[in-house]
Amino acid sequence: MSAPLWRAPVAHGPVDATVQLPGSKSVTNRALLLAALADGPGTVRRALRSRDADLMVAALRSLGAGLTSSEESAFGADWHVEPGPVRGGASIDVGLAGTVMRFVPPMAALADGEVAFDGDPHARTRPMGPILAALRTLGAEVTGDALPFTIRGPLTGGEVTLDASASSQLVSGLLLTAPRLEKGVTVRHNGPPVPSMPHIEMTVQMLRAAGVGVDDTEPDVWRVEPGPIAARDLTVEPDLSNAAPFLAAALITGGSVTIPGWPSETTQGGDALRTLLAGMGATVTRVGGDLRVTGSGRIGGIDADLHDVGELTPTLAALAALADSPSTLRGVAHLRGHETDRLAALAAEINGLGGDVTETADGLVVSPRPLHGGVFRSYADHRMATAGAVIGLAVPGIEVEDIATTAKTLPEFARMWALMLEEAR
Ligand SMILES: O=C(O)C1=C[C@@H](OP(=O)(O)O)[C@@H](O)[C@H](O)C1
């Protein structure tokens, strides 16, 4: 059965909206896991509620942690987390969540028995081999090199070398559980450059904030000292990557979109939107603690290396397709291992609307062409679905397949999108 189609609304004038974004998926899922491994009860405030976050909560519960929520709203939950002895015997569903499939297995190797992992059909193709091999080196028994697999500890820790060029999460996953191992862990990367480095910085900063010693002075080497993970009371920042489609609306309509609570300092890669969107012609200003992006009505093409911020590629490709000059998006070969092969998917869907997108070995060349309506397939990828919505602002007759897939990180997307456009009227 094919997924339902969602008629993307066309913008009939400049948007002028304030869009309150729920919490960061990346911060939420790190904070929950660290809280479950901590030395006492802790709290994660304004945590994202979404499919990926709910899968993390379910995984931690099945490994023995107690999680109860209060203050539930569209903008998230406050989770009270009670760590417990890590329990074996669980079967964990990772869905399509990179953070669950890479962050939870090292923790599961602390359990007193075997833990099984599986996920969505496409999750079985996402890169897992290097982290599973690393866990074997560190003492665990692991069946298989991809999902589905089982894992059985104990992990003693020590030093391990892996190729993390397919995903920064292969490193983050090992670092997050490392303090709980007798010897800690030293991770060395050996291979082409690791993508999404700000996400490893996020891991390192969150470990340090929990009192863990981390040495990252040598490039591509991370040493995590053994020791307690301090229980914390932490508030999650808004998800800056999910700001991308909303801010893109300002450029497309020549309007203005404000995101409240944009952090002044952050390890979220989405912060790069400030420079990337300015590079495409937007005016970007801070108004108190908010970020405001204003479009001029003109979108310029860009030549950008997105190696550190690959998550932003679908929105930027959509904008590039509507620009007045060509764009080259480079450094994102690893996107072929994301929710879908995003380079192939973006080229196929934009070209299906009459566009001119060419895949390169590590990115896309986008030459703007007049686009026509049609179906924009989402491939179970939340950022493909939102890219379709972005194009639909300017091109009548876009029907996005399976808009509900945005529930991976932003279940309220369609409602928030409609609200943003209503504010323009
Ligand atoms: O650690 C994280 O929270 C993430 C790391 C990045 O993964 P890759 O390094 O696989 O790109 C990013 O794209 C993903 O959305 C979230």
Ligand SMILES: C=C(OP(=O)(O)O)C(=O)O
């Ligand atoms: C790559 C992404 O997700 P994941 O955490 O599943 O890797 C993403 O959200 O763009």
